[in-house]
Amino acid sequence: xxxxxxxxxxxxxxxxxxxxxxxxxxxxxxxxxxxxxxxxxxxxxxxxxxxxxxxxxxxxxxxxxxxxxxxxxxxxxxxxxxxxxxxxxxxxxxxxxxxxxxxxxxxxxxxxxxxxxxxxxxxxxxxxxxxxxxxxxxxxxxxxxxxxxxxxxxxxxxxxxxxxxxxxxxxxxxxxxxxxxxxxxxxxxxxxxxxxxxxxxxxxxxxxxxxxxxxxxxxxxxxxxxxxxxxxxxxxxxxxxxxxxxxxxxxxxxxxxxxxxxxxxxxxxxxxxxxxxxxxxxxxxxxxxxxxxxxxxxxxxxxxxxxxxxxxxxxxxxxxxxxxxxxxxxxxxxxxxxxxxxxxxxxxxxxxxxxxxxxxxxxxxxxxxxxxxxxxxxxxxxxxxxxxxxxxxxxxxxxxxxxxxxxxxxxxxxxxxxxxxxxxxxxxxxxxxxxxxxxxxxxxxxxxxxxxxxxxxxxxxxxxxxxxxxxxxxxxxxxxxxxxxxxxxxxxxxxxxxxxxxxxxxxxxxxxxxxxxxxxxxxxxxxxxxxxxxxxxxxxxxxxxxxxxxxxxxxxxxxxxxxxxxxxxxxxxxxxxxxxxxxxxxxxxxxxxxxxxxxxxxxxxxxxxxxxxxxxxxxxxxxxxxxxxxxxxxxxxxxxxxxxxxxxxxxxxxxxxxxxxxxxxxxxxxxxxxxxxxxxxxxxxxxxxx
Amino acid sequence: xxxxxxxxxxxxxxxxxxxxxxxxxxxxxxxxxxxxxxxxxxxxxxxxxxxxxxxxxxxxxxxxxx
Numbered sequence: 001x002x003x004x005x006x007x008x009x010x011x012x013x014x015x016x017x018x019x020x021x022x023x024x025x026x027x028x029x030x031x032x033x034x035x036x037x038x039x040x041x042x043x044x045x046x047x048x049x050x051x052x053x054x055x056x057x058x059x060x061x062x063x064x065x066x067x068x069x070x071x072x073x074x075x076x077x078x079x080x081x082x083x084x085x086x087x088x089x090x091x092x093x094x095x096x097x098x099x100x101x102x103x104x105x106x107x108x109x110x111x112x113x114x115x116x117x118x119x120x121x122x123x124x125x126x127x128x129x130x131x132x133x134x135x136x137x138x139x140x141x142x143x144x145x146x147x148x149x150x151x152x153x154x155x156x157x158x159x160x161x162x163x164x165x166x167x168x169x170x171x172x173x174x175x176x177x178x179x180x181x182x183x184x185x186x187x188x189x190x191x192x193x194x195x196x197x198x199x200x201x202x203x204x205x206x207x208x209x210x211x212x213x214x215x216x217x218x219x220x221x222x223x224x225x226x227x228x229x230x231x232x233x234x235x236x237x238x239x240x241x242x243x244x245x246x247x248x249x250x251x252x253x254x255x256x257x258x259x260x261x262x263x264x265x266x267x268x269x270x271x272x273x274x275x276x277x278x279x280x281x282x283x284x285x286x287x288x289x290x291x292x293x294x295x296x297x298x299x300x301x302x303x304x305x306x307x308x309x310x311x312x313x314x315x316x317x318x319x320x321x322x323x324x325x326x327x328x329x330x331x332x333x334x335x336x337x338x339x340x341x342x343x344x345x346x347x348x349x350x351x352x353x354x355x356x357x358x359x360x361x362x363x364x365x366x367x368x369x370x371x372x373x374x375x376x377x378x379x380x381x382x383x384x385x386x387x388x389x390x391x392x393x394x395x396x397x398x399x400x401x402x403x404x405x406x407x408x409x410x411x412x413x414x415x416x417x418x419x420x421x422x423x424x425x426x427x428x429x430x431x432x433x434x435x436x437x438x439x440x441x442x443x444x445x446x447x448x449x450x451x452x453x454x455x456x457x458x459x460x461x462x463x464x465x466x467x468x469x470x471x472x473x474x475x476x477x478x479x480x481x482x483x484x485x486x487x488x489x490x491x492x493x494x495x496x497x498x499x500x501x502x503x504x505x506x507x508x509x510x511x512x513x514x515x516x517x518x519x520x521x522x523x524x525x526x527x528x529x530x531x532x533x534x535x536x537x538x539x540x541x542x543x544x545x546x547x548x549x550x551x552x553x554x555x556x557x558x559x560x561x562x563x564x565x566x567x568x569x570x571x572x573x574x575x576x577x578x579x580x581x582x583x584x585x586x587x588x589x590x591x592x593x594x595x596x597x598x599x600x601x602x603x604x605x606x607x608x609x610x611x612x613x614x615x616x617x618x619x620x621x622x623x624x625x626x627x628x629x630x631x632x633x634x635x636x637x638x639x640x641x642x643x644x645x646x647x648x649x650x651x652x653x654x655x656x657x658x659x660x661x662x663x664x665x666x667x668x669x670x671x672x673x674x675x676x677x678x679x680x681x682x683x684x685x686x687x688x689x690x
Numbered sequence: 691x692x693x694x695x696x697x698x699x700x701x702x703x704x705x706x707x708x709x710x711x712x713x714x715x716x717x718x719x720x721x722x723x724x725x726x727x728x729x730x731x732x733x734x735x736x737x738x739x740x741x742x743x744x745x746x747x748x749x750x751x752x753x754x755x756x
Binding site for chain 2: 075076077078079081083084086087088090091094095096097098099100146174178210211215216218219272273276277280281284285288334335339341342344345348349353480481484485487488491546550
């Protein structure tokens with residue numbers, strides 16, 4: 001009887017999920033409530049977790065609850081600490097959740113909410129969460145070593161070096177695109193700029209407080225910081241109303257770019273306790289808090305989705321980014337479905353704290369489902385905005401012009417109802433001068449969140465506050481990422497260069513340190529600047545490059561996972577990682593190929609370069625260039641971008657070749673060859689307790 | 691009930707601290723007493739600084755995502 005109820009329960013659950021999906025997918029014309037999306041998501045994730053992750057845990061990986069974990073073996077109370085699985089889940093989730101899952105679905109919404117939603121659901125269950133889970137497992141069985149080390153020991157020295165090399169370039173593109181999002185959100189916005197600028201003195205104060213006044217009081221100092229942040233949001237409104245102050249904080253995109261580059265350099269050479277650590281406390285807690293409140297908001301008011309399920313832009317003619325649904329949607333949605341970056345986290349601090357191997361399923365697979373849920377929330381937020389306003393915010397000025405009238409006219413021609421008043425009213429509601437061409441995703445998410453949160457708390461009058469709260473929260477964790485990423489990139493560079501120039505390896509040398517930091521900042525600064533001056537908005541170039549690089553890393557991680565499965569003699573289950581790997585490879589390579597060679601200058605870098613070359617020979621100047629010299633610069637940038645895409649393709653293809661070699665070698669041998677730490681039993685008192 | 695709330699809050703506090711890379715100090719002290727009674731134990735302040743440096747001070751560790 002019990003099993004009957006259990007089975008029937010799961011059947012009912014599956015039926016509910018299928019029904020909710022059908023409502024969302026098959027509905028035409030009538031508005032759909034966001035609650036249906038949430039129900040479908042929860043059902044799909046629960047079933048995926050209950051059945052698929054359990055299958056992977058027991059059949060594919062053979063998790064062994066009696067096996068020694070690094071946390072007990074190397075226990076030092078510092079890095080290696082056996083940790084409660086819920087506490088560790090929080091740690092892992094906080095590390096993997098960032099701007100990516102929020103921004104990707106917002107940009108992808110130009111094709112309608114349905115394609116993104118389906119990819120998020122299918123992608124995470126079959127690919128993203130599988131990757132996170134299996135990498136976490138692999139690292140846990142190997143003393144918690146890092147992805148680069150794992151590749152070196154399982155696949156060889158050279159593939160390990162190639163993977164590290166690829167990771168460094170991902171870092172540069174990632175930092176550039178994140179910084180671009182901040183620039184786009186803060187340009188010409190004194191309120192936003194003031195609040196974000198205020199985070200620097202707030203963080204400095206917190207740093208001093210937590211080091212000297214009340215050492216180590218993290219939660220206390222974060223609360224103080226939070227109150228100060230709220231005050232700075234309120235203060236920002238007054239700054240905006242006082243003309244002399246407003247002028248001081250009204251900055252152009254280019255000014256902000258130089259400020260950010262300078263900030264990135266200074267912040268990444270300052271002592272960590274002074275700026276980076278306190279900023280990290282604020283951004284981490286704010287991120288978790290905001291994500292949770294957004295989810296609660298969506299559940300309470302179940303806002304109506306105004307974006308159609310599918311738009312005509314699935315053909316690739318969309319204004320937000322160019323390229324057809326396949327492959328570009330899968331590149332654009334990014335982190336919420338599968339993110340290569342997570343493989344660095346899953347082989348970072350988390351495996352050193354896992355108490356029992358069995359927990360890897362809940363932490364690795366579960367946290368990624370949670371991240372995908374956040375992406376779904378972002379998609380909901382973007383889809384609740386009036387589509388006409390969404391396109392006004394996300395289309396570059398080269399396409400819709402710079403006035404509300406021109407924007408409304410162009411967008412109406414696409415078939416989305418919008419009036420100039422609707423656009424200006426949105427700007428007034430959120431306390432900004434304009435919302436036109438506020439590309440980059442952050443302002444759109446902020447408008448969506450402001451609508452949802454002000455419905456729950458504060459009403460119309462609070463909308464401007466919530467808007468700037470959302471902008472602040474995104475800018476805060478992006479700036480933390482810029483600071484921490486520059487430091488990480490510097491060490492990676494020193495490590496890589498150190499193989500050729502021994503002097504560069506010395507991390508204690510101030511000269512080597514400054515050189516590596518400068519190279520890093522110059523690297524992402526270059527891409528950032530190029531993106532900011534691009535009349536098509538920069539996102540059009542940088543976001544696909546970021547998506548491609550992130551998926552490239554996912555491809556590498558999945559190749560590693562497949563190799564390890566072959567080496568464990570689990571050949572018959574290797575499809576679990578091979579199938580997602582094939583999909584990731586096909587999408588990434590096709591997208592990179594099209595970014596380089598497509599004949600449409602809005603997609604292909606080379607076609608774009610040729611267009612400018614022809615103009616140069618005719619002696620005409622095309623925007624954004626103002627002189628022939630700048631035209632040459634645009635052409636040069638195109639070649640750099642094309643080379644980068646080609647580099648990502650090369651890395652992927654060579655990793656594939658190494659992967660196939662490793663798999664064939666493993667198959668030729670009769671015994672398992674995976675290089676796990678030798679089997680030991682967990683201490684008896686631990687096993688009996690868990 | 692009250693003890694449950696208290697222990698729930700304690701876990702929440704632990705979780706929040708670990709989210710920013712700060713493990714439990716008491717666990718560290720207990721571990722040192724148990725496993726290395728001969729070695730000196732860091733004070734909370736030293737422990738705090740050591741952990742901060744370990745999380746943010748580099749060696750190329752990526753502690754957060756995109």
